[in-house]
Amino acid sequence: MDSLGHFLLEHGPIITKKVERISGVVANLGRANPLQTMFLVVLVFSRNDSYLAGEGNYTFQSLLDKGIVELIATEEGEDCRTSWSIKYLLTEVEGKRPVKYTHCELDMSFLLGLSCGIFPFANHDHARRVLYQAQKHSQQAIGFSTTNPNIRVDTLSHQMYHPQRPLFHTMTADCLGKSGYPLGKKRMQPMPELYNGQNAIVAVNVHLGFSQEDSFVMNRASIERGMFRTEHVRSYEAEVDNKENQEKKRKPEDVINFGKIEKSGADYGVKLKHTERGMVQKVVLSSNDEERNFAVVSLRQVRSPFLGDKFSSMHGQKGVPGFLESQENFPFTTQGIVPDIVINPHAFPSRQTPVVPVVNYDGCLIYFGEYLSRGRIFKMGGRTGEMVRSLIFMGPIFYQRLIHMAEDKVKFRYTGPVHPLTRKPVADRKRFGGIKFGEMERDCLIAHGASANLNERLFTLSDSSQMHVCQSCKNVANVIERTAAAGRKIRGPYCRVCQSADDVIRVSVPYGAKLLSQEFFSMGISLKFETQLCYIIWICSSFCC
Structure with missing residues (x-):
């Protein structure tokens, strides 16, 4: 590993050149490919008897010079026939033709990626659980991901106060941060690799x-x-307009005197949502390539484990x-x-x-x-x-x-903003949006017989509205201002079809149904509403002394 580290530090990224082994066409990809894997070249490896016997002291550079080890990029690996281990090169399966391998893995642990190769006893787990850890949980786990958090201005970062190493670790994990591995210009010994837990x-x-x-x-x-105490830092960026400073040169009287009240310019602050809070950790003033000044404010929040x-x-x-x-x-x-x-x-x-x-x-x-x-x-x-x-x-x-916490997902609402068109609660949590009550939740309330709760959830607390319907022609009656007897003007519901306001009643409907009838009416389609009188029985009890 020491020789490999010296080699990568001296040579840096290598330009990938792909060679088609069947047609012999050479394709120069023309870009640096840092993701390259070490493989044994089977043809050269089989001819080198001293290497098979374990004789001599080899370095990584000497193995590269002799062609025993080869660096294969991602595109080149498509044309290679790679063996899992050396034992597959030496054993033959009865009844099958021998496979002519071109390369061989140095170790079977190299078949796994980094996130999958650092947790032990993966061969005892179900494949689905291994994928959970390798693809999801290893990326969502909170640890000490950076060594320079004080000068970074990431949009959102998580850090654990006291990360530890597990009691069991694999060979791949031992290679990370290995003692004596050179890194950096001053050849300083790196800290051991810290896990996220x-x-x-x-x-x-x-x-x-x-x-x-x-x-x-x-x-x-x-x-x-x-235990499991973490720190969460969120940064907010806002551009600062400096047109005034660009148009005129600064004068001595423009210098700000401390202790003197000065006129402030435009407000470029960013308003926090009601779900965001924290303490100011640092403020960074800088400029981009277009000479536009901006400010970054980082808020820090310490969180301990909680329910959920x-x-x-x-x-x-x-x-x-x-x-x-x-x-x-x-x-x-x-x-x-x-x-x-x-x-x-x-x-x-x-x-x-x-x-x-x-x-x-x-x-x-x-x-x-x-x-x-x-x-x-x-x-x-x-x-x-x-x-x-x-x-x-x-x-x-x-x-x-993991980064999924109840504080970031908890949602409640008594009342709040509604959509201007449908008059239903908005759907965004950061805008005091409503809680989604879907079809499956509706089925649960129907199964429990909670009809009053269902009516409250889907109607009263959502988009309750009222409209007027004529019982004679079953059409929608509009509220208009008309001339009554003796020339006086009155305003109220009136059926234009029946030319009367006698049989007009008021019904409670969701505003979505009222909006649908209005959109149909704009298309020349008139909806008729069947109405039925509902009786509400109030049960009163009296106690006699």
């Missing part, structure tokens, strides 16, 4: 029923001590805290160890993640110094002080806190 003591138990489905119970005292925040282990076992229990109510071991997380035992069979108990079981050997009856531990009940009769499986497991 912390090691938590996890107990497999049912605690008061708050760990149903994907939820689990967390220790409130552990959270107060700083999303967590996940390294094996796709995701869940949310369902209850924050006090430490004195948790069961504890004879050594005084209290779990940080209590997860339901039914979370493993259906999701096919047996590797979580395996990590838990092996972690007992590292953390406690012994297996403790194969991970099962006698515990004392926190509420009663008596020993729990059943054995509880407990051990350290690496957990990640």
Whole structure:
């Protein structure tokens, strides 16, 4: 790895040149391709007997010079027939023709990407859970992603206060931040690679029923001590117009005197939404290539785990805290160890993640110094002080806190803005929008017989409106100003078809239905409304003394 690091630092990115092995056409892609993989060249590798015997001291540069190792780019890999390992080159399958490989992987772990190769025991997991961790959870986990957060002005960044390394790590993880690996001009030793999570003591138990489905119970005292505490920084940028400074030169009297009230120019501030808050961390004044000045203000917010925040282990076992229990109510071991997380035992069979108990079981050997009856531990009940009769499986497991948090997704509304056309609540959460009540929610209320709640949710709190309908011709009656007897003018509902206002009644309809009838009427289509009188019976009770 040291020779490879020297090689990449000295040569930098390599220009990719693709050679069609069948037609022999050379295609120069003409761009630097940093994503290149090391492969063994099978033809040269098989002829070099000293390398097969393990004799001699080889460096990465010498292997490149002899052609034993070759760097293959993404486009070149399409024409290569690559073997997974050396053993596939030496073994032949009966009844099948031998495959003529052109290249061979240096190690089978190189088949996996970086996000998939750094978590252990992936071969024990279900493939879907491995994809969850590699594609989603590894990108959503919060860690210490940058080494210069004080000078960065990212739009949104997350940082964990105390990231840790898991107790188990793979060979790929050991290569990251390896001791003695040269990096930088001054050859400074880098810090070890930090993972996006912390090691938590996890107990497999049912605690008061708050760990149903994907939820689990967390220790409130552990959270107060700083477990999974993160920092969120959001930056806001606004351009500052400097036309006045460009048109005229600055004079001595234009210099701002501190302590003197000056006339301020235009306001270029950015208004925060009602869901955004924080403390000002830094203010940056700069200019872009077009000599336009702008200001960036960063707001910092410290968040501790709360109910509904999303967590996940390294094996796709995701869940949310369902209850924050006090430490004195948790069961504890004879050594005084209290779990940080209590997860339901039914979370493993259906999701096919047996590797979580395996990590838990092996972690007992590292953390406690012994297996403790194969991970099962006698515990004392926190509420009663008596020993729990059943054995509880407990051990350290690496957990990640994801960026999906309840504070960013919680939504409520009493009243607020409505759409000017349909008069229904707007749909944006940042604008005090309404909560969506879809067709499946409507079916649930119908199944429960909650007709009054359904009417309130879909009509009263949405777009309740009133319109006038003529009972004789069943057409819509308009509110107009007309001349009555004795030449006086009155304003009220009037049916133009019947030329009368006697049978006009007022009905309550959603404004969406009223708008639909008006749009149909503009197309020359008149809708007729069947009306029915509804009786409301008020039940009054009186008590006699």
